[in-house]
Amino acid sequence: MTERPEPRQDLALLPSYHSPQVDVEVRLNTNEAPDGPPAEFMAALAAAVAALPLHRYPDRSAKKLRNALAQRYGRTMGEVFVANGSNEVLQSLLLTYGGPGRSLALFEPTYGMHAQIARTTGTAVLARPRQPDFSLAPETVAEVVETEQPDVVFLCSPNNPTGAQDPPGLVADTLAQVESYGGLLLVDEAYGQFADQSAVSLIGESRSLVVSRTFSKTWALAGVRLGYLLGPAWCVSELEKASLPYHLGALTQAAGLLALDYQEEMDARVDFLCSERQRVFSALETMPVTVWPSDTNFILFRPEEKEGRVVWQELLDQSILIRDFSAEPGLAGCLRVTMGTSQENNRFLAALEEVLS
Numbered sequence: 001m002t003e004r005p006e007p008r009q010d011l012a013l014l015p016s017y018h019s020p021q022v023d024v025e026v027r028l029n030t031n032e033a034p035d036g037p038p039a040e041f042m043a044a045l046a047a048a049v050a051a052l053p054l055h056r057y058p059d060r061s062a063k064k065l066r067n068a069l070a071q072r073y074g075r076t077m078g079e080v081f082v083a084n085g086s087n088e089v090l091q092s093l094l095l096t097y098g099g100p101g102r103s104l105a106l107f108e109p110t111y112g113m114h115a116q117i118a119r120t121t122g123t124a125v126l127a128r129p130r131q132p133d134f135s136l137a138p139e140t141v142a143e144v145v146e147t148e149q150p151d152v153v154f155l156c157s158p159n160n161p162t163g164a165q166d167p168p169g170l171v172a173d174t175l176a177q178v179e180s181y182g183g184l185l186l187v188d189e190a191y192g193q194f195a196d197q198s199a200v201s202l203i204g205e206s207r208s209l210v211v212s213r214t215f216s217k218t219w220a221l222a223g224v225r226l227g228y229l230l231g232p233a234w235c236v237s238e239l240e241k242a243s244l245p246y247h248l249g250a251l252t253q254a255a256g257l258l259a260l261d262y263q264e265e266m267d268a269r270v271d272f273l274c275s276e277r278q279r280v281f282s283a284l285e286t287m288p289v290t291v292w293p294s295d296t297n298f299i300l301f302r303p304e305e306k307e308g309r310v311v312w313q314e315l316l317d318q319s320i321l322i323r324d325f326s327a328e329p330g331l332a333g334c335l336r337v338t339m340g341t342s343q344e345n346n347r348f349l350a351a352l353e354e355v356l357s
């Protein structure tokens with residue numbers, strides 16, 4: 001008899017992150033872009049890939065991509081860290097500034113991967129609740145920061161899955177608090193392009209602030225896995241030390257670099273998704289559901305006369321997949337729908353109306 005090796009005890013207790021990947025006609029469950037990238041982009045990418053020397057390791061410091069990103073934000077290459085999705089950005093950050101004996105403060109309900117990555121990196125999680133309307137009270141943030149002095153604080157604005165931005169001034173106030181004892185503040189801006197505020201302008205060499213963003217949502221490149229962080233150069237160089245050599249492949253670097261040439265197309269898509277969000281929001285307001293305002297490409301809502309889980313299943317029976325949060329702590333009964341094409345959104349609204357009637 002051989003004994004099977006046991007995984008780390010703290011990992012064994014983890015539920016793994018999952019949004020079911022089932023085959024459906026209308027997929028509105030993971031906040032992806034409804035349409036693929038522009039055809040000209042795909043053609044240019046194919047040509048770029050054909051010319052890549054794939055027998056060689058990629059540029060380890062991803063200079064072209066980081067320079068192009070830096071230019072967009074009026075920063076220098078040394079202030080940009082790139083990785084395989086912003087999830088890997090967050091993992092690198094917690095490997096570097098979290099870990100055993102250290103802590104991360106976050107405000108729930110929020111993006112589930114924040115706590116998950118904390119646990120896989122051995123970082124203690126200090127979770128505090130948002131208000132009943134899902135807004136984040138500055139007093140809640142100040143309380144945990146002042147009493148626990150967490151090594152890292154995560155804000156998520158706009159917040160997933162609830163949709164709204166944090167109050168103006170919260171980042172600056174929190175930053176002053178964490179800097180007083182040597183903490184680090186991250187703002188996850190995965191939906192930053194859909195919002196009218198950003199923490200990027202507060203970044204500076206003397207500030208302990210970093211902002212993460214992704215190509216997965218606005219840039220219609222969830223399949224590529226590319227995210228980035230903007231922050232002080234001293235922080236970026238620490239993150240690079242903790243990353244595996246050549247962690248960002250040549251194909252990923254090429255795709256990201258090319259995508260930045262399609263800014264106008266992407267802006268137009270963001271505008272379209274925001275107008276669809278307005279339209280879907282207004283339609284939901286006429287139904288027996290509670291619906292929360294959103295600054296993103298998704299909307300959180302809660303059916304009031306029927307169980308969320310049942311509504312989710314009945315939509316799935318019509319080949320419409322949305323995200324079920326109904327059993328999650330703090331989100332009882334809630335469902336989240338990603339904005340799709342007009343046609344997909346119409347199908348969702350018609351099916352929901354029928355399911356709720």
Ligand SMILES: *Cc1c(COP(=O)(O)O)cnc(C)c1O
Pocket residue numbers: 031084085086087088111156159160188190213214215216222225226227
């Ligand atoms: C989707 C999402 C991410 C990121 O994902 P990647 O695909 O790993 O870039 C990060 N944070 C939030 C809040 C998200 O919703």
